[in-house]
Amino acid sequence: MPPFPTSSVQEARAALAARLRELRLDAGITGKELARRCGWSVAKSSRIENAVTTPSDADIRAWCKACTAEHQAADLVAALRQADSMYVQWKRLQRTGMKRLQDASTPRYEQTRLFRVYASHVIPGYLQTPGYATALMGTIAGFRGTPDDVSEAVEARMNRSHVVHAGDHRFATLIEENVLHHRIGDTEVMAGQLGNLLAAMALPSMSIGIVPAAAPREQIMWPLEQFTVFDDVRIHVELLAAKVTVTAPGELDIYLRAFARLTEMAVYGADARALILRAIKALR
Numbered sequence: 001m002p003p004f005p006t007s008s009v010q011e012a013r014a015a016l017a018a019r020l021r022e023l024r025l026d027a028g029i030t031g032k033e034l035a036r037r038c039g040w041s042v043a044k045s046s047r048i049e050n051a052v053t054t055p056s057d058a059d060i061r062a063w064c065k066a067c068t069a070e071h072q073a074a075d076l077v078a079a080l081r082q083a084d085s086m087y088v089q090w091k092r093l094q095r096t097g098m099k100r101l102q103d104a105s106t107p108r109y110e111q112t113r114l115f116r117v118y119a120s121h122v123i124p125g126y127l128q129t130p131g132y133a134t135a136l137m138g139t140i141a142g143f144r145g146t147p148d149d150v151s152e153a154v155e156a157r158m159n160r161s162h163v164v165h166a167g168d169h170r171f172a173t174l175i176e177e178n179v180l181h182h183r184i185g186d187t188e189v190m191a192g193q194l195g196n197l198l199a200a201m202a203l204p205s206m207s208i209g210i211v212p213a214a215a216p217r218e219q220i221m222w223p224l225e226q227f228t229v230f231d232d233v234r235i236h237v238e239l240l241a242a243k244v245t246v247t248a249p250g251e252l253d254i255y256l257r258a259f260a261r262l263t264e265m266a267v268y269g270a271d272a273r274a275l276i277l278r279a280i281k282a283l284r
Contacts, residue, residue, distance in 0.1 A: 010051070011248065016079050017051035020063055024049070027067035037066035055080065097149035098137055102156035108230060109163045116229035116259050119175045121238075122184065123193060124228075126161045127173070127200055132193040133157050135185030164205060171206045174262050176223050177213040180279035187283050194280045198273060209266030210275045220261050227255060 024034050035045045039062075047053035048063070055063070057077050064073040109126075117124045122136060133154045141148050163169045180197075183190060201208050211223075226238045235246040235255050246252060267275065 012079070013054055014051045016055075016076065017049055019076060019079070020055070020060070021049045023064065023067040023069050023072065027069070029067070034063070034066050038062045097147040098141065098153035099149045099156045102153055102160055106156075106160045109160055110167070112163075112230045113168060113170065114229075114231050115169065115171045115173075116232075116256075117171065117173045118224065118227050118259055118262060119173070119179055120223040120226050122179060122182065122226070123175065123197065124173060125157055126164050126171070127197060128157065128161075129189070129193050129196045130154055130158060131189040132184055135189055139184075164200075164203065169205055172259075172263070173206065173208045174211055174259070174266050175208065176211050177275055177279075178223070180210070180276060181282065191280055191283055194276055194283075198276055201273065207268070208272060209263060209268050210272040211262055211266045212275065215265045220258060220265070224258060224262075229255065229259065232256065 024031065027034075029037075031045045031049065032042050035042045038045070038059075044053065048055045048059065057080065060076045060080060061070075061073045064070050064076065115126075123132060125133070128136070134150060137150045137153050137157075138148075140146070141150055164171065175197075180194060184193070197208070200206050228236045229252075230236070232252065233247070235252060237244040237246060237255075246255065266272075
């Protein structure tokens with residue numbers, strides 16, 4: 001199982017802290033002297049330098065000024081923002097509603113040629129029906145207390161899903177069997193969603209595998225967090241509180257290996273359709 005997917009963030013922040021320490025050493029000053037020049041405590045300098053505390057933009061500029069390295073401030077502030085963008089709370093991403101987030105992700109969907117998607121909680125967005133997406137987003141808006149722009153967000157998600165039918169895109173989709181039984185919306189909504197999933201299996205761009213609930217878990221012991229791989233170079237991991245972006249080669253490899261093992265556990269074709277039909281029958 002992959003580690004908790006924030007090590008890329010921690011590594012990026014540690015690298016920033018190391019660069020700040022190098023600036024201090026190159027300037028030939030102690031942590032105490034740096035703190036005096038910045039007008040803060042020695043403990044704060046130590047926490048920043050050891051990546052215990054994440055500095056603000058102002059902290060970085062003050063640090064660079066204290067080390068007579070103001071010319072490096074802009075690059076270091078950019079590095080800080082890049083590290084922060086790897087772990088972004090849903091509350092921040094959805095502070096103005098969910099439509100903006102759908103629109104912002106559309107260019108990446110249009111540019112990506114190969115999607116590898118593992119769904120352990122809900123049907124992937126590009127396979128959702130309007131009814132399912134409406135029920136899901138309504139629940140999310142209520143739970144997270146975000147502005148209610150569900151109708152607009154659903155329309156944006158449906159527009160984004162055009163990549164399934166247009167352009168040179170391929171989708172390798174793995175769905176845990178339990179997702180087929182998670183009631184999102186009423187019986188009619190779920191029946192429509194599962195029927196849409198059956199229809200999508202015939203699309204030339206789509207490979208859909210269902211990971212049976214009874215599949216042995218010797219290699220992958222339990223369902224993982226939901227994640228999407230974009231062209232093997234970027235992964236978005238969906239946690240309860242945040243979206244994590246993974247780009248470090250070592251972590252990319254871990255997720256790709258996990259996806260490969262889950263692919264071997266999944267069933268396809270007639271066997272996958274049988275599991276979907278069983279879920280439809282269970283709705284009655």
